[in-house]
Amino acid sequence: MDTEKTVIRVEHVSxxxxxxxxxxVYLKEKLLFRNRRRYEVRKVLKDISFEVKKGEAIxxxxxxxxxxxxxxxxxxxxxxxxxxxITMKGRVSALIELGAGFHPDMSGRENIYTNAAIFGLSxxxxxxxxxxxxxxSELGAYIDNPVRTYSSxxxxxxxxxxxxxxxxxILLIDEILAVGDIAFQAKCFNKLRExxxxxxxxxxxxxxxxxxxxxxxxxxxxxxxxIRESGDPKTVHAYYLEYxxxxxxxxxxxxxxxxxxxxxxxxxxxxxxxxxxxxxRITGDPEETAQKRKRFGSGEVVxxxxxxxxxxEIAKETFKSGEKMTVIAAYHTIxxxxxxMIGFGIxxxxxxxxxxxxxxxxxxxxxxxxxxxxxxxEIPHINLVSGEYLFDxxxxxxxxxxxxxxxSVQRIRIYSDTYDIGIVHINxxxxxx
Amino acid sequence: xxxxxxxYQYREMIRMMVRRDLRGRYKASFLGFLWTFINPLLQLGVYxxxxxxxxxxxxxxxYLYLFIALIPWMFFSSSVQGGATCVLIQKxxxxxxxxxxxxxxxxxxxxxxxxxxxxxxxxLLVCLFSTGLNxxxxxxxxxxxxxxxxxxxxxxxxxxxATVYFRDLEHITGILVMLWQFLTPVMYSVEMVPEELRxxxxxxxxxxxxxxxxxILYYKQVPQLQTLLxxxxxxxxxxxxxxxxxDRLQRHFAEEL
Numbered sequence: 001m002d003t004e005k006t007v008i009r010v011e012h013v014s015x016x017x018x019x020x021x022x023x024x025v026y027l028k029e030k031l032l033f034r035n036r037r038r039y040e041v042r043k044v045l046k047d048i049s050f051e052v053k054k055g056e057a058i059x060x061x062x063x064x065x066x067x068x069x070x071x072x073x074x075x076x077x078x079x080x081x082x083x084x085x086i087t088m089k090g091r092v093s094a095l096i097e098l099g100a101g102f103h104p105d106m107s108g109r110e111n112i113y114t115n116a117a118i119f120g121l122s123x124x125x126x127x128x129x130x131x132x133x134x135x136x137s138e139l140g141a142y143i144d145n146p147v148r149t150y151s152s153x154x155x156x157x158x159x160x161x162x163x164x165x166x167x168x169x170i171l172l173i174d175e176i177l178a179v180g181d182i183a184f185q186a187k188c189f190n191k192l193r194e195x196x197x198x199x200x201x202x203x204x205x206x207x208x209x210x211x212x213x214x215x216x217x218x219x220x221x222x223x224x225x226x227i228r229e230s231g232d233p234k235t236v237h238a239y240y241l242e243y244x245x246x247x248x249x250x251x252x253x254x255x256x257x258x259x260x261x262x263x264x265x266x267x268x269x270x271x272x273x274x275x276x277x278x279x280x281r282i283t284g285d286p287e288e289t290a291q292k293r294k295r296f297g298s299g300e301v302v303x304x305x306x307x308x309x310x311x312x313e314i315a316k317e318t319f320k321s322g323e324k325m326t327v328i329a330a331y332h333t334i335x336x337x338x339x340x341m342i343g344f345g346i347x348x349x350x351x352x353x354x355x356x357x358x359x360x361x362x363x364x365x366x367x368x369x370x371x372x373x374x375x376x377x378e379i380p381h382i383n384l385v386s387g388e389y390l391f392d393x394x395x396x397x398x399x400x401x402x403x404x405x406x407x408s409v410q411r412i413r414i415y416s417d418t419y420d421i422g423i424v425h426i427n428x429x430x431x432x433x
Numbered sequence: 434x435x436x437x438x439x440x441y442q443y444r445e446m447i448r449m450m451v452r453r454d455l456r457g458r459y460k461a462s463f464l465g466f467l468w469t470f471i472n473p474l475l476q477l478g479v480y481x482x483x484x485x486x487x488x489x490x491x492x493x494x495x496y497l498y499l500f501i502a503l504i505p506w507m508f509f510s511s512s513v514q515g516g517a518t519c520v521l522i523q524k525x526x527x528x529x530x531x532x533x534x535x536x537x538x539x540x541x542x543x544x545x546x547x548x549x550x551x552x553x554x555x556x557l558l559v560c561l562f563s564t565g566l567n568x569x570x571x572x573x574x575x576x577x578x579x580x581x582x583x584x585x586x587x588x589x590x591x592x593x594x595a596t597v598y599f600r601d602l603e604h605i606t607g608i609l610v611m612l613w614q615f616l617t618p619v620m621y622s623v624e625m626v627p628e629e630l631r632x633x634x635x636x637x638x639x640x641x642x643x644x645x646x647x648x649i650l651y652y653k654q655v656p657q658l659q660t661l662l663x664x665x666x667x668x669x670x671x672x673x674x675x676x677x678x679x680d681r682l683q684r685h686f687a688e689e690l
Binding site: 017073076077078079080092094096097100101103113114116117118119120121122123126 | 443444445446453525527528531532684687688
């Protein structure tokens with residue numbers, strides 16, 4: 001069998017959309033409000049070319065609005081390109097909107113017939129596949145109930161079962177592998193692998209890079225309508241994640257600026273001696289303002305700054321999971337301190353206490369602090385799963401007096417190219433006999 | 434030719450849509466599918482009362498004369514008028530699923546056609562009991578019906594494709610079809626048309642079709658097949674141009690809808 005045959009050829013394809021601000025579809029509107037027909041041309045795809053060989057699986061990744069779903073719609077011929085050509089060989093089955101042709105009042109069985117007919121199967125072909133489809137969907141006796149009585153999981157299971165059993169030569173999938181429970185997802189994956197082995201060409205659009213890595217031989221990273229990287233999924237995804245990490249990091253620091261601006265505004269108000277909010281009067285503790293809650297202490301030791309460096313010795317807020325992290329805190333004291341205890345805590349943004357330790361727990365005993373100095377704490381591998389975390393830093397005395405306790409001094413973000421769940425990534429190794 | 438092959442591949446989808454449409458037409462009504470037969474019968478009843486009691490016509494058995502032409506005309510008009518919305522109402526499928534969009538007009542016209550065939554059971558029975566039938570010329574109905582199907586389908590392609598871009602067409606079509614009905618000898622005979630205008634009347638491809646139906650069922654004679662041949666040719670031309678225009682227009686359906 002000629003496995004090197006090209007089944008999809010996309011040549012210099014461009015697509016633009018006209019975004020009408022207020023478009024009339026009726027004659028009156030068209031005549032009267034001609035000047036309202038102003039539109040903005042958005043180029044979604046700019047001269048894209050690629051080829052896919054028979055039996056290959058391709059993943060399309062990219063940010064929202066980058067053009068990957070449009071590419072899939074062009075491939076499925078729901079839309080046509082403005083310029084360029086797309087050649088496809090064989091029967092195409094597109095899992096773009098699962099169950100789009102379902103009729104709620106008809107039974108699952110009847111819907112299999114109608115849905116499969118929309119995929120271009122003949123009556124005989126459907127009859128032959130009926131049992132396989134029902135078995136795959138695991139709907140059992142429910143198959144003769146009207147589809148409107150199905151749970152959304154059952155609905156998706158049925159839709160996926162039909163679409164995947166069409167025996168297409170080319171299968172286009174848009175972000176739908178989040179179907180049903182974990183067991184059913186695993187089953188879908190196995191089925192995808194099986195049909196891929198049988199020579200079906202698969203194109204997947206997904207935000208789940210892990211899913212793509214599991215199935216695809218190649219990834220295309222589409223960025224602003226252009227193919228930015230292509231090749232081995234792991235490599236492409238690493239570039240992509242790094243880019244996304246940096247981008248989100250920028251967005252994060254912008255946010256932080258805004259927060260600190262508002263914070264300083266409130267401080268100014270309070271300092272100017274303006275009347276306090278009623279809430280604070282009721283609590284009877286006017287000192288406990290937002291800022292105070294975030295930071296408190298006797299002031300004998302003051303933390304001047306906390307910076308966190310990454311692998312590259314650069315202060316940043318976004319880290320890759322497993323990266324080396326160095327926390328550097330600058331402090332000054334009013335008088336000599338000989339009983340300090342320095343600690344940090346990491347919280348997930350939703351408040352879950354992820355980790356925390358201090359010099360006392362780590363058997364360093366009473367720490368002496370100079371008039372001015374720096375504290376360095378090195379974390380060789382920050383093994384957190386991807387997400388956002390808050391970093392606390394504090395200096396207390398061993399006799400539980402608080403010198404300076406600074407909550408959420410830093411907000412950090414972790415990204416990862418693995419898809420661990422939970423809170424931390426535990427180092428592990430598999431050995432299977 | 435590739436697209437023709439594709440349509441053949443999607444025959445089950447057409448069949449399914451036709452069935453769904455025919456069943457859905459009288460869905461939830463007490464008599465259900467029986468309405469397909471009751472409806473034309475009741476119409477016939479109305480015509481009989483109106484035209485033999487109130488507006489007497491000098492055409493013998495005018496109710497039958499009208500009924501024989503009206504059932505085929507209703508097939509044509511519902512094909513074209515409903516054709517205007519046949520893509521619009523399937524918006525969900527058109528924007529989300531891939532299939533040859535020609536399926537939609539084809540299914541719509543076919544559904545109207547089958548509805549006419551079912552009505553013809555009533556027509557034939559009424560003819561049989563009223564004036565009798567000439568079973569020798571009856572098979573001539575087949576080419577007449579095919580011609581009408583082609584004309585309807587061709588126009589349906591045009592209207593269906595264009596309405597997506599220009600929604601007014603839905604209402605404009607309604608009026609035009611009504612006008613067309615009065616320009617076609619459905620309610621009168623061609624002989625009533627002034628001699629000098631008759632030439633223009635014969636340019637209307639539906640005129641020979643209606644005349645043929647009447648020749649076969651009312652006059653029980655062999656229809657004038659030469660004029661029908663012109664209509665058949667036009668029907669083919671309509672389908673071919675309609676098909677290609679629809680094919681061009683459907684490229685931007687997903688964006689327009």
